Amino acid sequence: MPPPSPRSRTVRLLRLAAAVVLVLGAALLVRALLAPDWHGVAYADFEPTEIDQLRRLIDPARLDRADLARRVASARFLLVGETHFKNETVAWLLGLLDELGGGRSLVLLLELPRSAQGAIDAYLDSGDERHFAGIWGEHEALPYHPILRWTRAHRERVARVIAFDEERWRTVVARALLDDTRNETMAAALATAAAEHPAARIVAYGGSMHLMLAGRYRFDVDNRRPAGARLLELGVPRDEVVSIALDGDEMPLAPAWPGGTALDLRSAAGLLPYEYFHVYPIYRAARIGELHDYFVQLGPLTGIEPWRPPGAATD
Numbered sequence: 001m002p003p004p005s006p007r008s009r010t011v012r013l014l015r016l017a018a019a020v021v022l023v024l025g026a027a028l029l030v031r032a033l034l035a036p037d038w039h040g041v042a043y044a045d046f047e048p049t050e051i052d053q054l055r056r057l058i059d060p061a062r063l064d065r066a067d068l069a070r071r072v073a074s075a076r077f078l079l080v081g082e083t084h085f086k087n088e089t090v091a092w093l094l095g096l097l098d099e100l101g102g103g104r105s106l107v108l109l110l111e112l113p114r115s116a117q118g119a120i121d122a123y124l125d126s127g128d129e130r131h132f133a134g135i136w137g138e139h140e141a142l143p144y145h146p147i148l149r150w151t152r153a154h155r156e157r158v159a160r161v162i163a164f165d166e167e168r169w170r171t172v173v174a175r176a177l178l179d180d181t182r183n184e185t186m187a188a189a190l191a192t193a194a195a196e197h198p199a200a201r202i203v204a205y206g207g208s209m210h211l212m213l214a215g216r217y218r219f220d221v222d223n224r225r226p227a228g229a230r231l232l233e234l235g236v237p238r239d240e241v242v243s244i245a246l247d248g249d250e251m252p253l254a255p256a257w258p259g260g261t262a263l264d265l266r267s268a269a270g271l272l273p274y275e276y277f278h279v280y281p282i283y284r285a286a287r288i289g290e291l292h293d294y295f296v297q298l299g300p301l302t303g304i305e306p307w308r309p310p311g312a313a314t315d
Contacts, residue, residue, distance in 0.1 A: 036178075036219040044252035044276050054256040054272075061267040065092070068244075068262050068294055069099035076201065076240040077190065079228050081208030081292070084142060086301040089246045093205055094150045096244075104201050105159045107193045108151060109186075111206030112163035113139050120148065120161055127152055129310070136307045140168055145307040147205065159200050164189035180223040186210060187230035194236075208245045208278070212292065215274075215285030224283075243292040245277070248301035252276050259299020265289040 046054065063071070072078060080096070082089035097106070112120070112135065119134025132148075135141050151158050166174075166182050174181055186204070194202050204227070209217040212226040228243050249259055253276040263269045270289020277288050277295055285291055 036221045039281055041275050041279055041281050051256050058257055058263055058269045061264045061269040063262045066099055072242045075242040078203045079211035079243045080205045081211040081245045083247050085304055087304045088298040088301050090146050092246055102157045106157055107160045107197045107200045107202050109162045109164040109204040110144050111165045112141050113165055113167045114163050116163045124152055132307050143304045143306050159197050183227040186227035190231050191234050211243055213243050214290045216283045220283035244294045245292045246296045248298045254297050257297055259297055262294050262296040265293055
């Protein structure tokens with residue numbers, strides 16, 4: 001039998017490629033049909049008279065950071081949710097840790113991929129920032145280098161720093177399969193850290209949606225239950241957990257209270273709709289006090305500089 005001609009081989013390859021494209025297209029169509037819907041949030045826009053009314057409601061609930069630190073000092077778990085890539089949110093966290101003082105050791109969990117753990121440990125042991133290349137040189141990781149520097153300077157207070165997020169590739173694959181396991185992974189890491197460090201305060205820092213205490217975010221599906229809610233489901237007493245959300249002056253309610261202050265959401269302020277604070281769809285919760293215990297308005301937010309290797313060119 002004569003070997004196939006170059007033309008027939010080309011035709012076969014084209015047919016194979018077309019079949020692969022059709023299969024992938026069909027799979028993507030099925031996924032699109034099965035994927036949950038995402039309904040945007042109607043932005044809350046207030047008239048000046050409404051702002052005045054809201055200000056009168058929330059003024060009694062306002063706190064500065066020192067007041068807030070005193071109120072959360074007895075909590076076992078502090079879940080601090082940020083707006084990503086901002087200087088002010090990171091600085092506020094570090095200020096809170098300073099306010100809490102050194103009476104209790106800390107375990108700090110950061111929304112960094114778990115494969116960065118070795119580089120984190122190596123940096124904390126040595127102080128050599130070349131190990132940062134194993135975090136920000138290899139991953140699309142959140143710019144938490146100021147937190148690691150603070151931790152290195154306060155080693156006597158910090159029992160452990162833990163990267164408690166999943167790898168990016170795993171998140172992409174899971175979501176392609178209509179799943180999301182990040183919050184389950186984060187909640188398990190929080191519980192494990194508490195079990196391994198029974199005398200320490202457990203502080204988690206990451207996106208505010210992950211660290212809510214109720215609801216589902218972005219999609220109304222079970223796998224979008226936040227890590228904070230899952231921690232409570234694991235049996236941690238509610239009075240041992242505090243959720244603090246951080247945002248700036250672009251949130252809808254920001255004009256009603258000064259930047260740099262917090263609201264105690266265990267007051268009447270907690271009855272306000274979550275849409276006054278978050279411009280992101282949240283399901284199965286209506287009031288901001290269901291999601292967080294405190295909300296901090298930081299004023300104008302500025303972008304944090306990414307870590308660069310020593311000697312690297314800047315833009």
